[in-house]
Amino acid sequence: MYNGIPISWYLLISAILFTIxxxxxxxxxxxxxxxxxxxxxxxxxxxSFITFSSYLNSVDGQxxxxxxxxxxAAEVVVGLAIIVSIFRTRRNINVDDMNILRG
Amino acid sequence: xxxxxxxxxxxxxxxxxxLGLFGKAMPRSAILTIAWGASGLAFVFAAIGFFSMLQTxxxxxxSDQVLYTWVNSGTVATGVLAGNVPLTINFGLLLxxxxxxxxxxxxxxxxxxxxxxxxxxxxxxxxxxFFAYLNFFIFAMVLLVGADNFLFLLIGWGxxxxxxxxxxxxxxxxxxxxxxxxxxxxxxxxxxxxxxxAIFLIFQHYGTLNYLxxxxxxxxxxxxxxxxxxxxxxxxxxxxxxxxxxAKSAQLPLYMWLPDAMEGPTPVSALIHxxxxxxxxxxxxxxxxxxxxxxxxxxxxxxxxxxxTALFAATIxxxxxxxxxxxxxxxxxxxxxxFMAEGAQNYSAGVFHLTTHAYFKAxxxxxxxxxxxxxxxxxxxxxxGGLRSRMKITYVTFVIASLxxxxxxxxxxxxxxxxxxxxxxxxxxNGGGTxxxxxxxxxxxxxxxxxxxMFRLVFGIFFGSYRGSGPLAHGHGDVTLADEEEEHVQHxxxxxxxxxxxIMTVPLIILAFxxxxxxxxxxxxxxxxxxxxxxxxxxxPIFTSPAWTKVPxxxxxxxxxxxxxxxxxxxxxxxLGIVVAWRKYGRGFEYRESKNPLYQLLLHKYYIDELCExxxxxxxxxxxxxxxxxLEGNLLDGGSRGIAWVSxxxxxxxxxxxxxxxxxxxxxxxxxxxxLVIYYAVVRG
Numbered sequence: 001m002y003n004g005i006p007i008s009w010y011l012l013i014s015a016i017l018f019t020i021x022x023x024x025x026x027x028x029x030x031x032x033x034x035x036x037x038x039x040x041x042x043x044x045x046x047x048s049f050i051t052f053s054s055y056l057n058s059v060d061g062q063x064x065x066x067x068x069x070x071x072x073a074a075e076v077v078v079g080l081a082i083i084v085s086i087f088r089t090r091r092n093i094n095v096d097d098m099n100i101l102r103g
Numbered sequence: 104x105x106x107x108x109x110x111x112x113x114x115x116x117x118x119x120x121x122l123g124l125f126g127k128a129m130p131r132s133a134i135l136t137i138a139w140g141a142s143g144l145a146f147v148f149a150a151i152g153f154f155s156m157l158q159t160x161x162x163x164x165x166s167d168q169v170l171y172t173w174v175n176s177g178t179v180a181t182g183v184l185a186g187n188v189p190l191t192i193n194f195g196l197l198l199x200x201x202x203x204x205x206x207x208x209x210x211x212x213x214x215x216x217x218x219x220x221x222x223x224x225x226x227x228x229x230x231x232x233f234f235a236y237l238n239f240f241i242f243a244m245v246l247l248v249g250a251d252n253f254l255f256l257l258i259g260w261g262x263x264x265x266x267x268x269x270x271x272x273x274x275x276x277x278x279x280x281x282x283x284x285x286x287x288x289x290x291x292x293x294x295x296x297x298x299x300x301a302i303f304l305i306f307q308h309y310g311t312l313n314y315l316x317x318x319x320x321x322x323x324x325x326x327x328x329x330x331x332x333x334x335x336x337x338x339x340x341x342x343x344x345x346x347x348x349x350a351k352s353a354q355l356p357l358y359m360w361l362p363d364a365m366e367g368p369t370p371v372s373a374l375i376h377x378x379x380x381x382x383x384x385x386x387x388x389x390x391x392x393x394x395x396x397x398x399x400x401x402x403x404x405x406x407x408x409x410x411x412t413a414l415f416a417a418t419i420x421x422x423x424x425x426x427x428x429x430x431x432x433x434x435x436x437x438x439x440x441x442f443m444a445e446g447a448q449n450y451s452a453g454v455f456h457l458t459t460h461a462y463f464k465a466x467x468x469x470x471x472x473x474x475x476x477x478x479x480x481x482x483x484x485x486x487x488g489g490l491r492s493r494m495k496i497t498y499v500t501f502v503i504a505s506l507x508x509x510x511x512x513x514x515x516x517x518x519x520x521x522x523x524x525x526x527x528x529x530x531x532x533n534g535g536g537t538x539x540x541x542x543x544x545x546x547x548x549x550x551x552x553x554x555x556x557m558f559r560l561v562f563g564i565f566f567g568s569y570r571g572s573g574p575l576a577h578g579h580g581d582v583t584l585a586d587e588e589e590e591h592v593q594h595x596x597x598x599x600x601x602x603x604x605x606i607m608t609v610p611l612i613i614l615a616f617x618x619x620x621x622x623x624x625x626x627x628x629x630x631x632x633x634x635x636x637x638x639x640x641x642x643x644p645i646f647t648s649p650a651w652t653k654v655p656x657x658x659x660x661x662x663x664x665x666x667x668x669x670x671x672x673x674x675x676x677x678x679l680g681i682v683v684a685w686r687k688y689g690r691g692f693e694y695r696e697s698k699n700p701l702y703q704l705l706l707h708k709y710y711i712d713e714l715c716e717x718x719x720x721x722x723x724x725x726x727x728x729x730x731x732x733x734l735e736g737n738l739l740d741g742g743s744r745g746i747a748w749v750s751x752x753x754x755x756x757x758x759x760x761x762x763x764x765x766x767x768x769x770x771x772x773x774x775x776x777x778x779l780v781i782y783y784a785v786v787r788g
Contacts, residue, residue: 025769099763 010051017044031083031093035076042072105155106166107148108196108249111206114141114148115245118238126231135221138234142217142241146210153203161644164203165651167251167317169195192312193319197251201645204454205248205386208461209379213241215610219469220370222607223476227368233273237374240266244379248386253302253312253323260298260347260383264291267380271367283363290360294350301343308332308340314390315651327393328653334398341394341401344387345408352384352438355412359711361435365427369472372427373465376434385441385457389450392645393652396448403538406446406527410542410549413439415709417552421559422705424694425482426471429560433508434464436549440523443546447539448656449526451642455625456523458638459515462621463507466614470501473603473611474564478571484563485694486571493600496608498565500615505561507618509554509677515622517674520550522625524673525666532665543669550673554680559688567691569600 017040024037046065053061087093118141126134156164174192217237224233243266247259264287272284305323306312309332315322327337348354353361361381365372375381388395388405395402416435423429437460444453475482477494491498507514510521524546531539602608625638647655697703704710 022773026766026773095765098765102761102763 007051007055011048014044014047014051017041017047029094029096031079031095034095035079039072039076042068104159104164104166104198105151106168106196106198107152108198108202108206108245109168109170110148111145111152111210112196112242112245112249114145115238115242117141119235119242122231122235122238126235129231131230134231134234138238139214139217139221141238142210142214145241145245146207146214149203149206149210152198153207156198156200156203157641161640162648162650164200164644165315166198167195167315168198169193169251169317169319172319173254189320190310191319192252192254193317194255195251195313195317195319196249197314198249199645199651200642201386201389201454202248204458204642205382206245208382208458209241209244209248212461212465212614213237213244213374213379215613216370216374216465216469219373219472219607219610220368222604223370223472224368229273233270233368236266236269236273237370240270240374240379244383247383251314251317253305253314256387257295257298257302260351261295263351263380263383264288264295267291267364267375270371270375271364273367273371277366280366283360283366286363287360290350290357293357294347297343297346297350301340301347304336304340304343308336324391324393324652326653327397329397331397334400337394338398338400341391341398342404344391344394345401345405348384348387348442349408350384351387352381352442353435354384354408354438354442355415358412358416358435359715362428362431362708365425365431369427369468369475372431373468373472376431376464376468381434381438382457382461385438385445385453388442388445389454389645392445392448392450392656393654395445396652396654396656402446402448404446405442406539406542409439409442409444409446410545411439412436413443413549414545414552415439417549417556418705419708420556421552422702424484426474426484426487426560426564427468427482429484429556430464430467430471433467433553433557434460436553437464437508439549440520440546443542444523444526447523447526447530447535447542449523449530450646450656451639452519452522452526452625454642455638456516456519459507459519459618459621462614462617463504463514463516466500466504466611466618467508469607469611469614470497470504473497473607476603476607477600481571484560484692487564487569488567488571488691489565489569490600491565494565494602496602496611500608500611501565502561503615504618505557507622509557509681510550510673511554511677511681512674513619513622515618515620518622518625521666521670521673524550525669528665528669547669547673547676551676551680554677555684558681558684559692562684562688563692566689570692 021037021039021041021044024040025034028034028037046068049061049065049068051061053059053065083093086098090097118137121137122129122134126137129137171194172191173194174190176190217234220233220237224230227233240263243259243262245259247256247263250256250259268284268288268291271287272281274280275284302312309321309323309326311321311323311326313320313322314324316325346357350357361376364375367375395405413436416432416439420429420432420436423432437456441453441456441460444450444456473494474487474490474497477490477497478487481487503514507516510517524543527535527539527543527546531537531543625636645651696706707713
């Protein structure tokens, strides 16, 4: 591939980033951090898309990336609004305290 | 010929919808405008149809308006329609001499009852509701009579039952009214079921439900021929139809609902007993005459049931003390006469008696209503008497109606009833045999009994001295004056009783007029001159003309000599009945309860209600109780409780999974993804 760097390296970085993101979502208690972890997962996926796009000489993957970026931006807006709203009512945004949907 | 039946049908429906939706908020004048307008205009349109029909030749008096195609399906190849005929069911309105006559009676008498009700129901809270139901009743009845096929007949038939349920149970806070309404509905539904079965059989064997050939297809009655469908099948159809007729027209053994139907307001009794409802059965037999004509067995059943019912109900009426109950049994008895005539194949005599009966029975009920209204709700004859001097119009009209129903010359009942009795004798002579002689004798006895119980009622209400203690509650505001109150005390309450307001007496006068002259259109049947019978001639195409039937009624023109004989006998018996009543009650009705077992049997209405209770109701109740005890607790409840227990147990286990922590869900998703990856990468790959 380009400059002789093999595709597997790109994919390896993508997988590592994704795993870090997953672990972040699972172990962190601050919703802001969880959001950042989700962003990390999305960007890991974006990296894979771009890698394949370049490898296959196709722009499809790049188009998906734009889509993902847009959705991610929208999601952050909604998510932050929810967090602000929760903070206003509960004075606290620790996810361990949020279990009112328990069955 | 102008067929305005659609408007006759639409206007009462419109009135019902308007009153039903908005009546509660309307002032009385608006309610009356709508209710009277709807029924009055319906009468006008029916009359236009009727009189424009008189201008045409008999063969042209048939108009079948197909308004709407309801079912249009593939082909049917059953029954006598060989080959493939498309099945279409239309909503159409048939105007012919029979339905035109019926529409005149329904809307005409119905309108008079609407007028009268304005006075009678004046103080009732449910004023608007009452008129909405009345309009609905007229609509249902017009649909029943105007429909041009059996399916819409069934719809009208059911709606009439519903309307009667609503009106009988009008005072729904009274337990007895609710029970009576329920009884009427249950028995009517037995009849509806018979009608449905008959319709299934008709469809199976004739492949169509239209009455007559029309633009949309063949008609049943045009397909009926003596050799067409097996006689057994036709008899089954006729008997099932007659089950429906017996339920609607209160014939044995399905008559029980009618005496109880007087729980409704009295104008409702007048409407049910005279103009609508009970006439439906008589109408249906006349309408389906081609079917009955090919089944002698069914005709004999109709004649026997009619005669036995007539005598049975008349004997019960002899002893009853509630004036409305006497009238209710007399209705059953008179309907028996109509079915007798139809069983003897003199259908037009049955319909003729239907129309004259509509006049005088409506009059009797409205007159009884006026009496009850003036007495503030008193219905017991033992607490009446002497009202002649206080209620002159009611008295005179009531006597006219009683003379008419007793069959006294020249009132309307004389002509119609004696035509029926004469036709039974004619039938007996012309091959009817012993059976019809017996039925003729029964009819004669019933005529005598009718005169007796009607005049027992007249003398009990209007003659002798007053036995009550004044009105139960004040019907009118004008009797509260102090001096009148004093008089009331002094004169045993008679002076507190007043004639009804004009809005109630005018319908009485009109109906009395009709009860006097209504018989003349059929009067010449006695003389055996077919050309002199306008009513029978008007209806005869239904029973003889090829456009209506292929099995014309055999000529049963009355033998003049026999008719005079039977008329003389029945008139003599009727006069005898009146004389006996006069001798017994003319100086006032003194009630002495006799210990005579026959009297007790009649007073308790042959213990039929008790018998039903013992034979039908109690076993049902026992089964119900046993089922409650055995099945309900353990089996049914146990089953449903078991299901609830299982699902509650499962869910209480499963809901532990739903912790509410987002992290747990995310972990679950991760596990899912990992499992999928393993599956695709390791197992499939």
